[in-house]
Amino acid sequence: MNLPTDPRVFREQQLAWSRRTFLGKSAQALGALALGSLINPRLLGAQEAAPGGRWMGILPSPNFAPRAKRVIHLYMAGGPSHLETFDYKPELNRIHGQPFPSSFTNGQQLAQLQNTTLLARGSSFNFSRCGVSGQMISDLLPYTQQIADDICIIRSLHTEQINHDPAHAFMNAGSMVKGRPSMGSWLLYGLGAETENLPGFVVLMSRGPSGGEQPVSARQWSAGFLPSRFQGVQFQSKGVPVHYVGNPDGVCQSTQRQVIDEIARLNGFHEEETLDPEVQTRIAQYELAFKMQSSVPDLTDLSNEPDSIREMYGVKEIGDGSFASNCLVARRLAERGVRFIQLYHRGWDQHGNLDTDIKEVCRRTDQASAALVKDLKQRGMLEDTLVLWGGEFGRTPMGQGSGRDHHINAFSAWLAGGGIRGGLTWGSTDELGYRYIDDGQQMHVHDLHATMLAAFGINHEKLTYRFQGRDFRLTDVHGNIAHGLFA
Numbered sequence: 001m002n003l004p005t006d007p008r009v010f011r012e013q014q015l016a017w018s019r020r021t022f023l024g025k026s027a028q029a030l031g032a033l034a035l036g037s038l039i040n041p042r043l044l045g046a047q048e049a050a051p052g053g054r055w056m057g058i059l060p061s062p063n064f065a066p067r068a069k070r071v072i073h074l075y076m077a078g079g080p081s082h083l084e085t086f087d088y089k090p091e092l093n094r095i096h097g098q099p100f101p102s103s104f105t106n107g108q109q110l111a112q113l114q115n116t117t118l119l120a121r122g123s124s125f126n127f128s129r130c131g132v133s134g135q136m137i138s139d140l141l142p143y144t145q146q147i148a149d150d151i152c153i154i155r156s157l158h159t160e161q162i163n164h165d166p167a168h169a170f171m172n173a174g175s176m177v178k179g180r181p182s183m184g185s186w187l188l189y190g191l192g193a194e195t196e197n198l199p200g201f202v203v204l205m206s207r208g209p210s211g212g213e214q215p216v217s218a219r220q221w222s223a224g225f226l227p228s229r230f231q232g233v234q235f236q237s238k239g240v241p242v243h244y245v246g247n248p249d250g251v252c253q254s255t256q257r258q259v260i261d262e263i264a265r266l267n268g269f270h271e272e273e274t275l276d277p278e279v280q281t282r283i284a285q286y287e288l289a290f291k292m293q294s295s296v297p298d299l300t301d302l303s304n305e306p307d308s309i310r311e312m313y314g315v316k317e318i319g320d321g322s323f324a325s326n327c328l329v330a331r332r333l334a335e336r337g338v339r340f341i342q343l344y345h346r347g348w349d350q351h352g353n354l355d356t357d358i359k360e361v362c363r364r365t366d367q368a369s370a371a372l373v374k375d376l377k378q379r380g381m382l383e384d385t386l387v388l389w390g391g392e393f394g395r396t397p398m399g400q401g402s403g404r405d406h407h408i409n410a411f412s413a414w415l416a417g418g419g420i421r422g423g424l425t426w427g428s429t430d431e432l433g434y435r436y437i438d439d440g441q442q443m444h445v446h447d448l449h450a451t452m453l454a455a456f457g458i459n460h461e462k463l464t465y466r467f468q469g470r471d472f473r474l475t476d477v478h479g480n481i482a483h484g485l486f487a
Contacts, residue, residue: 054195055230070386072330073388074327077348079391079411084358087433089433113400118398121397141366143370144369152426153413154426154443157412157427159171159392161393164214172221173222185224186230187456189226190453191458195338198333201221201340203235203343204342204343205326206322207321237321237326299336302315309328313328326368355402377417382417387416388413388415391411446476460481
């Protein structure tokens, strides 16, 4: 081989050889990696899907014994007042109308009450001891009172975001930063779904009385930087649940099947060229959409439910878009293997007219929430279905006109099923309901997420996804499991 005598030419040839060697060996390496991922899709974090495109989850086995298989999140959007629902404060009632002690609020973050005169506001509603456990629950929630021994009331929740949209994001994704995956997406990514005919993560929306209906953006069920196949799918509560789920006129099922198969074939060629995981997502979503044409109408047809069940939930009219109807659909989704079901009910943002509006929103949600727990229990599903009821933050023990302002230092929620101890009250707040008590039972949102994942046998520190050079997780770098919540 004759080498060039000109140093510049020699250097150019060296660079050319290096590029050729790199490209050649890289192509061989990528081919080996692609073959390896086909033989074992878990290698290098490759997505694993069963025949038909169903995602099987990234975790090879649970970190410890799982208790739950699915979540139904009854999301009370707007910030339910803990002081009117689950946190009885006689001392706050006693000082109603008096100046609120500044020792509680000095240096604290307030939303709309900043630089105003702070007056204590007691609750207008009575509380009762309920069930064998004697848990204190507001008389606004007579149906929830009936399931007191099945639920664990958490009174020590606290969060970091005081405005609705970032607080929703923090509750859903553990961060207010846009682009982070929601908890439903994390769970679906980790464990997959148990259905091939429906999405593994479904969202439904209902509305409360006018005046407290803060908007809820679709980013709350986003997959963020995870592959888009893990994002939540919103079903419409009224009318056709999924737009364009039916075939257009003149297109029969067999023709549609041929179209889907041909699109999948062409997308397969594209995937071979680009190695883009979103192409596989698109193939799987086309296949899922085809299967949903038959599964969705059956799912949402509540006419085949017994009258006694519809009455138990409080369903007045089939397809009315109510929270009651959505709760019944949620049970049917759970039966069909959907992993994460999220029901938003908008109407809890009561800066004014609190006494009237909270009565109405409780009337719309209380019966169906309790009925869902009872129904799951009588079907033997409650033991492996985790039900979570709660919002994004609480309300101030100080009045705001005829209502209450946003509050992040204390709010309440309840859990049922999924191995959770019923009849338990977890955590507490100070005598005025202003702040959680740091007694070992305090629960930050990150702790709630860690505990939820633990119900599924997942160590929250182990469920990660590498993005932009960092391993991310739902709980960021925080989170403690509340082991005492489990039976």
